[in-house]
Amino acid sequence: MVSIHLFCVGKLKEKHFAAACAEYEKRLGAFCKLTITELPETRLPEDPSQAQIDAALEKEAALLFQKLPKGAKVIALCVEGKLLSSQDLAAQLEKWTVEGASSLALVIGGSFGLHPSVKERAQLRLSMSPMTFPHHLARVMVLEQVYRAFQINLGTRYHK
Numbered sequence: 001m002v003s004i005h006l007f008c009v010g011k012l013k014e015k016h017f018a019a020a021c022a023e024y025e026k027r028l029g030a031f032c033k034l035t036i037t038e039l040p041e042t043r044l045p046e047d048p049s050q051a052q053i054d055a056a057l058e059k060e061a062a063l064l065f066q067k068l069p070k071g072a073k074v075i076a077l078c079v080e081g082k083l084l085s086s087q088d089l090a091a092q093l094e095k096w097t098v099e100g101a102s103s104l105a106l107v108i109g110g111s112f113g114l115h116p117s118v119k120e121r122a123q124l125r126l127s128m129s130p131m132t133f134p135h136h137l138a139r140v141m142v143l144e145q146v147y148r149a150f151q152i153n154l155g156t157r158y159h160k
Contacts, residue, residue, distance in 0.1 A: 003033045003103045004146060005069060008139050009060050009110035010041040017136045024143035031150040036139075039063050041110040053112050061115035064107065072103040074122040076114055077138060081125035090149035092124065106146070108138050 012018050021036070028034045040063070042056035068074065073096050084092070096104065107118060119125055128141055151158035 001031075001033055002097050002101070003035065003069070004028070005072065005103065005105040006034070006036045006139070006142065007039060007064055007067065007105060007107045008036065008135065009039045009108065010135060011038050012136055012139060014136060017140055020140040021143055024140070024147050027147050028143065028150070031147075037067060039067070044112075054115075057109075057112060057115035058117075060110065061118050064118060065121075068105055068121075069103045071101075072105040073101045073124075074118075075104065075106045075124045075126050076119045076122035077106065077108050077126050077128065077142065078114055078119055079127055079130075079132070081127035083127050083129070086145060086148050087152055089126075089145060090152035093146070093149050094153050096123075106142055108135050108142065110135060 012021065025034055025036070039060060042059050044052055044056055048056075093104065107114060107122070109118075128138060128145075133141070148158065
């Protein structure tokens with residue numbers, strides 16, 4: 001069974017997002033070993049300089065790299081990433097597992113995104129949409145898309 005690790009910068013506080021995540025965590029239990037790790041978002045002043053933002057992202061990246069499973073295929077969620085259909089994402093995840101990947105790591109940054117080193121480490125830079133979403137909503141969307149990918153690969157009616 002493949003292990004899927006979801007790394008998220010910042011705590012999920014909103015009950016409605018937490019409930020949605022819990023539902024997809026439950027559903028995904030039949031298909032993978034899911035681990036969600038919340039990384040602390042570095043506190044910044046109200047109007048941070050670019051240097052302060054860069055330092056915060058670097059600090060968050062260093063913590064992420066300590067926690068990433070060895071040999072995991074990394075998917076960095078970022079605005080400039082590739083837009084994939086649900087079917088294409090399902091095909092990519094299936095390809096990696098067929099090739100022997102036992103661990104996949106999806107990374108959602110905080111409000112300032114991800115450090116360039118995280119994006120460089122990723123085998124896939126993925127954009128959810130050209131629109132901007134709160135990173136807490138992105139967590140729900142990613143879990144739903146991973147669940148959908150398993151359903152697509154099984155050929156079920158979930159994906160219409």
